[in-house]
Amino acid sequence: MLVVLLTVLALTVSVGSAVWAAEHSLRRTRQQTEFGRYAPWIHASGRSAAPLNWAANSRLLRALCESIPSVAFVSDVTDVVYVNYLVDADRIAPLIPPGLDLQRIGESGDRAMLTFLTYHHGHLGPALLGRWRRLLPSPLQSNWRVYVHHSRTNVSGVYFLSTVIDRTPSPPA
Structure with missing residues (x-):
């Protein structure tokens, strides 16, 4: 019995050390940013906030999940508000990560398009749930x-400055 307990303890310490080392190594190569993919994810307060924040901000979990095939999600979107603003390009350019160029518009290229899209998801979930998605x-x-351009690949696209939702599922109190 003592051998089993010591083996379990040794495996726990070994796996824990490997996870800790991988997490810290990935944090050096995938550094936190103020905006975008590596910006901190912050869950609203509550008992589940701390573990969800840890999991969502773990570089190791993100790296592991990148190899999982994507699941198609479906939502019955309603109440859509889509607003475009022309803004001073020089004020928004510092929010764009290195490697991307802000798409500038206007005769002198001094403006950029900032868009916000707000909508109500209707029972957002995996399509494979079918009618159970209503739960x-x-x-x-x-x-x-904002709209960006990658000069090396000559691809234009969208860079999300922020995405927020009003609530996440939480366990019963």
């Missing part, structure tokens, strides 16, 4: 975006 929550979501 899932219907959060209000908003994302704020």
